[in-house]
Amino acid sequence: MTPVxxxxxxxxxxxxxxxxxxxxxxxxxxxxxxxxxxxxxxxxSKLLLEPMSKFPVVRxxxxxxxxxxxxxxxxxxxxxxxxxYDLGPGxxxxxxxxxxxxxxxxxxxxxxxxxACPQVNEHSNFxxxxxxxxxxxxxxxxxxxxxxxxxxxxxxxNDGIASCGNAQNCVQVCPKEIPLTRAIAELHRDTTVxxxxxxxxx
Ligand code: SF4
Ligand code: FES
Numbered sequence: 407m408t409p410v411x412x413x414x415x416x417x418x419x420x421x422x423x424x425x426x427x428x429x430x431x432x433x434x435x436x437x438x439x440x441x442x443x444x445x446x447x448x449x450x451s452k453l454l455l456e457p458m459s460k461f462p463v464v465r466x467x468x469x470x471x472x473x474x475x476x477x478x479x480x481x482x483x484x485x486x487x488x489x490x491y492d493l494g495p496g497x498x499x500x501x502x503x504x505x506x507x508x509x510x511x512x513x514x515x516x517x518x519x520x521x522a523c524p525q526v527n528e529h530s531n532f533x534x535x536x537x538x539x540x541x542x543x544x545x546x547x548x549x550x551x552x553x554x555x556x557x558x559x560x561x562x563x564n565d566g567i568a569s570c571g572n573a574q575n576c577v578q579v580c581p582k583e584i585p586l587t588r589a590i591a592e593l594h595r596d597t598t599v600x601x602x603x604x605x606x607x608x
Contacts, residue, residue: 410455412467419581422516426467427456432521432579435467458521474515477537481560485550497548510543510589512582519576519586525569532569533561535576535586542589545596558593558600567593 415421417436424435428443429452444451461469478484487493499507519535520526526534541557544550561567567590576586 410467411465412455420514422471422514422518425516425518425521426458427454427521429454430456432458432518434516434518434581437581458517460521460523460526461517469517471515471517474517474520474536477533478515478540480533481537481541481544481557482553483537483540483544485544485547486553499548503546507543507546509583509585510539513539513543513584514582516581518579518581522575522579524573524575525571530569531565533565533567535570535580535590537561538567538570538593539584539586539589541593554596555600558597561593562597562601567597 412426412435413423414436415423417424419434419437422434425432426435427433428435428438431443433443435455440451440453444453455467457463457467458469461471461473464470513536515536517536523532523534525532538561541561545554545557570590572587572590574587577584580586
């Protein structure tokens with residue numbers, strides 16, 4: 407019999423490639439301890455493995471998470487550099503800024519938050535919480551701020567932050583405990599200011 411196809415790389419909840427639904431809950435298969443995800447009841451336990459439902463299935467438990475990476479392209483999820491020569495030490499960040507940045511930098515594009523979000527469905531192109539978290543990360547970086555407006559523009563349309571329905575499922579399932587609802591709340595404010603300024607031609 408052909409074995410079931412599934413993906414894995416790191417086996418330590420860092421790459422996100424093994425993300426699937428285990429007994430109905432999205433999680434990383436590599437870190438789901440069997441006695442917790444499928445506890446014994448009357449001497450037996452049931453384990454139901456399903457692929458994520460918000461991504462195209464490639465085969466069995468493997469899905470195509472390309473849209474996670476396309477969304478990062480949309481929001482310019484990087485710090486641009488203007489060459490590869492040594493520019494010396496970058497701008498300083500306070501300890502508090504670094505700690506907050508680290509919270510968001512732990513995203514592994516696993517897709518769990520999109521899987522759990524009711525606003526991500528066949529009728530919508532909502533960009534989803536992960537990309538919004540990365541806007542928060544890069545817009546708070548001293549150099550990343552230079553492209554803050556482009557990122558705010560990217561999440562200001564109909565498929566952007568306005569599509570969030572405040573279900574707050576994303577923070578419940580994120581394995582890295584990224585403060586996604588905080589990012590969404592702060593970026594609601596930032597996109598509003600950005601749009602008002604744009605309307606006033608400022
Ligand atoms: S924000 Fe959390 S749940 Fe969403 S893709 Fe990143 S690590 Fe996964
Ligand atoms: S194999 Fe990388 S997160 Fe599970």
